[in-house]
Amino acid sequence: MPLGSRGPWDKSESRYCGVETEFSDDVPGLLSYNISSGGFDFVVAPLMNPSYRPSSVGKDGRNSSVMPVAGSDLVLSPSEWSSRVVGKISSWIDLDSEDQTLRLDSETTLKQELAWASHLSLQACLLPAPKGASCANYARSINQVLQGLNNMQLWLRVPLVHVDDDPEEKSSSHPNDSWELWNSFRLLCEHHSQLSVALDISSSLPSPNSLCRWFGEPLRVAILNTDCFLTNTRGYPCLSKRHQNLVTGFFNHSIQIVISGKLLHKLHGGSSGSAALNSNNNAERVQTHPLRVYLDYVGYLYQKMDPLPEQERFELGYRDFLQSPLQPLMDNLEAQTYETFEKDTVKYLQYQMAIAKALTDRVPDDKVSDVTTVLMVVGAGRGPLVRASLQAAEETGRKLKVYAVEKNPNAVVTLHSLIKLEGWENTVTIVSSDMRHWDAPEKADILVSELLGSFGDNELSPECLDGAQRFLRQDGISIPTSYTSFIQPITATKLYNDVKAHKDLVHFETAYVVKMHSIAGLASSHPVFTFIHPQHSVEIDNRRYKKLEFEISRDTGSVMVHGFAGYFDAKLYKDVHLSIEPSTATPNMFSWFPIFFPLRKPICVKPGLPLEVHFWRCVGSTKVWYEWCVTSPCPSPIHNPNGRSYWVGL
Numbered sequence: 001m002p003l004g005s006r007g008p009w010d011k012s013e014s015r016y017c018g019v020e021t022e023f024s025d026d027v028p029g030l031l032s033y034n035i036s037s038g039g040f041d042f043v044v045a046p047l048m049n050p051s052y053r054p055s056s057v058g059k060d061g062r063n064s065s066v067m068p069v070a071g072s073d074l075v076l077s078p079s080e081w082s083s084r085v086v087g088k089i090s091s092w093i094d095l096d097s098e099d100q101t102l103r104l105d106s107e108t109t110l111k112q113e114l115a116w117a118s119h120l121s122l123q124a125c126l127l128p129a130p131k132g133a134s135c136a137n138y139a140r141s142i143n144q145v146l147q148g149l150n151n152m153q154l155w156l157r158v159p160l161v162h163v164d165d166d167p168e169e170k171s172s173s174h175p176n177d178s179w180e181l182w183n184s185f186r187l188l189c190e191h192h193s194q195l196s197v198a199l200d201i202s203s204s205l206p207s208p209n210s211l212c213r214w215f216g217e218p219l220r221v222a223i224l225n226t227d228c229f230l231t232n233t234r235g236y237p238c239l240s241k242r243h244q245n246l247v248t249g250f251f252n253h254s255i256q257i258v259i260s261g262k263l264l265h266k267l268h269g270g271s272s273g274s275a276a277l278n279s280n281n282n283a284e285r286v287q288t289h290p291l292r293v294y295l296d297y298v299g300y301l302y303q304k305m306d307p308l309p310e311q312e313r314f315e316l317g318y319r320d321f322l323q324s325p326l327q328p329l330m331d332n333l334e335a336q337t338y339e340t341f342e343k344d345t346v347k348y349l350q351y352q353m354a355i356a357k358a359l360t361d362r363v364p365d366d367k368v369s370d371v372t373t374v375l376m377v378v379g380a381g382r383g384p385l386v387r388a389s390l391q392a393a394e395e396t397g398r399k400l401k402v403y404a405v406e407k408n409p410n411a412v413v414t415l416h417s418l419i420k421l422e423g424w425e426n427t428v429t430i431v432s433s434d435m436r437h438w439d440a441p442e443k444a445d446i447l448v449s450e451l452l453g454s455f456g457d458n459e460l461s462p463e464c465l466d467g468a469q470r471f472l473r474q475d476g477i478s479i480p481t482s483y484t485s486f487i488q489p490i491t492a493t494k495l496y497n498d499v500k501a502h503k504d505l506v507h508f509e510t511a512y513v514v515k516m517h518s519i520a521g522l523a524s525s526h527p528v529f530t531f532i533h534p535q536h537s538v539e540i541d542n543r544r545y546k547k548l549e550f551e552i553s554r555d556t557g558s559v560m561v562h563g564f565a566g567y568f569d570a571k572l573y574k575d576v577h578l579s580i581e582p583s584t585a586t587p588n589m590f591s592w593f594p595i596f597f598p599l600r601k602p603i604c605v606k607p608g609l610p611l612e613v614h615f616w617r618c619v620g621s622t623k624v625w626y627e628w629c630v631t632s633p634c635p636s637p638i639h640n641p642n643g644r645s646y647w648v649g650l
């Protein structure tokens with residue numbers, strides 16, 4: 001019984017809530033108690049009797065050829081095993097113990113349990129948290145299993161602690177904090193895509209910055225211990241505001257919740273206390289599942305979330321999905337692509353506002369009947385900027401003559417029919433040409449274009465507008481007037497693993513357009529390249545180089561950088577902007593997703609140390625490309641030399 005629904009579109013994994021249980025050799029009874037009666041969606045249950053130790057098998061007269069597992073595979077149907085049970089690997093195992101017997105017993109048990117879970121086609125197994133400072137032998141065993149595993153996921157349990165919050169942890173032999181523990185383990189397993197994290201949440205939480213890092217990690221499950229719940233005035237459980245926000249963040253990132261622990265609050269219907277055990281043996285004695293109050297509270301938090309805005313709903317399928325950027329100069333866009341752009345009313349309203357301001361600046365109120373402004377839309381597509389220009393003229397009472405220049409012959413067909421349809425024959429002239437080569441019959445007062453990519457200049461707006469500014473008057477206005485690209489270091493395990501899955505260099509040296517969702521921004525974004533139009537220098541040079549330095553704040557802890565998110569901010573005219581840079585983003589504009597520049601090898605950065613990054617925009621006779629690298633804290637290779645993997649054609 002999922003937590004409820006936030007609407008018919010709601011297919012999120014985080015609708016489901018599980019419960020951690022004790023070992024039971026009556027698995028159907030366990031499911032009936034926790035799922036059918038208890039209301040949970042799945043159980044996280046031990047698969048093997050916790051008293052089992054391989055080294056003592058046979059010594060006590062038990063049959064050494066039979067594993068002490070919970071029932072047989074026949075007790076549930078295959079679909080019940082896979083949808084209702086997450087295997088909990090024995091928590092006593094310690095693969096890095098000094099005690100050789102324990103270490104070997106642990107390895108044998110771990111492998112037996114995982115083999116059994118995989119035989120049952122479970123979707124996931126919960127691995128116990130590493131016990132000491134070192135986790136090398138544990139990681140080695142897991143890594144061996146991962147090499148031949150079916151598609152089962154392994155969730156490494158990690159207690160959410162942070163040294164800054166827990167001075168005792170600092171002096172213990174534990175790795176610095178939870179993230180460091182996870183990071184060592186996943187590095188030893190080479191970022192394996194079937195290894196993910198289960199965070200154990202308790203009553204104290206690390207700093208917000210430190211918590212944010214987890215949203216770029218493959219976090220699948222958050223285990224809420226009952227002791228992290230507060231008690232409301234009526235004795236029922238509730239969560240602190242910070243815990244509530246964290247849980248809402250989990251819901252938003254499709255991270256499932258598992259309730260764990262004993263009843264510490266009032267049970268629905270009256271009784272309270274910790275006497276009720278989370279076991280099917282008590283099914284007859286306890287009417288209501290003892291952890292039901294926690295499930296209900298989590299369900300209440302889920303249902304009180306705001307529904308996703310329509311646009312976000314539409315974009316759900318694009319989340320964290322890598323796309324190749326468009327090449328509108330080299331390729332001709334298709335009708336469908338134009339149609340998607342044209343739905344973005346916010347973008348065109350911003351243009352209309354900018355054009356209206358430029359028109360009023362150019363033609364004083366007392367000259368409106370004498371002056372006709374020549375406006376050229378260069379790269380007119382199917383005409384939305386022509387419409388925005390005519391509306392701006394009407395709004396300001398200025399007279400306009402429009403040229404619509406477009407190099408895509410298919411879009412020109414649409415422009416011709418539009419002119420007839422809208423009755424623009426006397427105002428608009430269509431020109432089927434590349435703006436860089438058009439011999440204009442007169443000069444323009446205003447040049448309007450939208451040739452921007454997610455990284456501003458990456459669809460070659462600078463090169464196109466340099467070609468077009470020949471026919472802009474000396475004092476003419478370009479809309480946009482300028483644009484700047486930005487980058488921000490990010491943790492993005494999913495994007496990194498998707499790039500890695502191609503198993504070649506080319507994909508690591510390519511930039512992708514992506515609706516970023518499961519990522520963590522690690523510092524504020526910094527400006528990279530700026531272009532101003534028209535360019536007044538005698539020798540125009542569109543090559544650029546920028547060295548950037550980011551600092552990871554101390555309360556974040558160490559971070560893993562998988563690459564860079566790229567954005568742009570375009571000044572259309574005066575104070576009218578179009579931006580996808582997070583701090584200045586134009587609300588409700590959806591034409592551009594950010595761009596992702598991956599790193600071939602992720603780089604770990606300690607807090608307080610600078611992350612030094614270099615970006616180049618290179619220009620050749622037939623193409624433009626970017627190269628990028630990191631030089632501190634450690635050098636990366638320079639990505640994409642000579643544009644060998646990724647370039648934009650001129």
Ligand SMILES: C[S@@+](CC[C@H](N)C(=O)[O-])C[C@H]1O[C@@H](n2cnc3c(N)ncnc32)[C@H](O)[C@@H]1O
Pocket residue numbers: 328329332333341342378379380381382383384385405406407408411433434435436449450451452464
């Ligand atoms: C991103 S689309 C924008 C279309 C339209 N202005 C809009 O805002 O919906 C860019 C358009 O510019 C055109 N374009 C790109 N480079 C061009 C060039 N050098 N000369 C003429 N048109 C160009 C493309 O074919 C495409 O139709």
